[in-house]
Amino acid sequence: MKKLLLTALLATLPAASAAGTLVFGANGDPISLESGNITDGISILVQRQIYDTLVDFKDGTTDLKPGLATSWKATANNTSWTFTLRRNVKFTDGTPMNADAIVFNLTRWWDKAHPYGFRDQGRTYEIVGDLLGGYKGDASAVIKDVVKVNDTTVRVDLNKPSSVLPNVLAAGYFGIASPTAIRKDGAKYGTPASSPVGTGPFIFQSWRTGDRVTLTANKAYWGQKASVDTVVIRAIKDASQRLNELKAGTIDFANDFTPDALKSIQADRNLVAVKRPSFNVGFVSMNNRNQYLKNETVRQAISMAINKKAIVDSFWNGLGTSNASFLPPVMAWANSTKVPADYKFDPAAAKKMLADAGYPNGFSIDLWYMPVSRPYFPTPKPIAEAIAADLSAIGIKVNLKTEDWAKYLEDRNKEPGFDMYMIGWTGDYGDPDNFYGAYYGANASDDINWAPANLVSLLEQGRAATSQADKAKVYAQIHEITYNAAYRVPVVHSSPLAASRSYVKNWIPSPLGSEPFNTIRLVGKK
Secondary structure, X not given: OOOOEOOXXXXXXXXXXXXXXXXXXXXXXXXXXXXXXXXXXXXXXXXXXXXXXXXXXXXXXXXXXXXXXXXXXXXXXXXXXXXXXXXXXXXXXXXXXXXXXXXXXXXXHHOOOOOOOOHHHOOOOHHHHHXXXXXXXXXXXXXXXXXXXXXXXXXXXXXXXXXXXXXXXXXXHHOOOOHHHHHHHHHHOOOOOOOXXXXXXXXXXXXXXXXXXXXXXXXOOXXXXXXXXXXXXXXXXXXXXXXXXXXXXXXXXXXXXXXXXXXXXXXXXXXXXXXXXXXXXXXXXXXXXXXXXXXXXXXXXXXXXXXXXXXXXXXXXXXXXXXXXXXXXXXXXXXXXXXXXXXXXXXXXXXXXXXXXXXXXXXXXXXXXXXXXXXXXXXXXXXXXXXXXXXXOOOEEEEEEOOOHHHHHHHOOOOOOOOEEEEEEEOOOOOHHHHHHHHOOOOOOOOOOOOOHHHHHHHHXXXXXXXXXXXXXXXXXXXXXXXXXXXXXXXXXEOOEEEEEOOEEOOOOOOOOOOOOOOOEEOOOO
């Protein structure tokens, strides 16, 4: 009987030469292959094969290790970080990876006036605002300046202390691209009409929209060279189709299966089930621009009306948990003891709260759900239907809506935004800042139009804190404020289900949701 592997597929491998094509089933197309200008997991997964980051993570963990920087050091007050770069590394177009290249990448993301930022072509670099507080000149921005010290040294000066800057720059959003390639392709860079170039273990070959991205091994890679010749990342939106193709052997491995597929995977002797460590949150966001959701009592009533435990029991097949924290269980040390273990489910009390708020007959509101399976919401539509049914029980009529995934991600931040919408987050590094900082604060709260000064100040204190004990004190306060405000109601922390053919060896899934594929070997694939 197959065992469920909790973290990775590791095997003792015979000596083998690099050969074969590795085919991955992704749950959709990447949005972009332009680093720094993405927020979705599919784009990160593809980009991790093409680009290296300045700092990296040890396989299967959130612990840091050298990437394009071999070392990094902060000043005593954490307001400046110096990165020493790896020598003799080249982009796959043959141009040098050096301090000029690092400065070019960081500044085009952060400086709205950078000539190769293409802001006039719609580039936003949203994640920089979310994780680094803002852009050049913004009062809230973490980064003050990016400086070339010499050819192999870059210094990043900060407006405010940050102990987590190396962790942020290790996130999969921030792959280092060839400045030459960006200048060559211009505003097309990162689209299917361009040729993205990094220093990573694989080289971009082609992107057929709605079908596949094809990569080949970088034979000159500075790190562990790939054991396969080619990687094909296919876009297969439907989870049942991904499973059927995995069983048929037309793909070798895949992520984001629905939890109810577990028994079917375990019953197939040619497959191995993999459960990624839970390092995410799926939640419902409520927009302060909406006339009803401005009212704190209404938001709290909604949080009490959703039967989260029943929803998780129904749709996650034991691969999810529900609580009142925005943080995954592994970071429970940062939760407040003053916050209940979970939101109270009490539709009668919720209905009374609506009446007390002036809405005895309820009201009508839109709830948006994503059109693609995500690690935190594997079956978005039926989950949305269950939430809508719970809200209808207290008199709230829910209009369910969805749209193309790329447009969904864009429109949620355009005024007036969505009334309520389902979204989630898979962590990018092992600090509470990554969860709270990504969805609360001056820039990260655009979709809900709520960023109180006391919360912004606490987020800055959390980034500056160096010890876990000091961080815990700060994030406990953040937990209390965000729980009581109920603008974002966590529904689930899932353990995403993945699987592979049995001949796929040394796949080391990351809790962060994506990993480079250069460790993987195909042993006995026909």
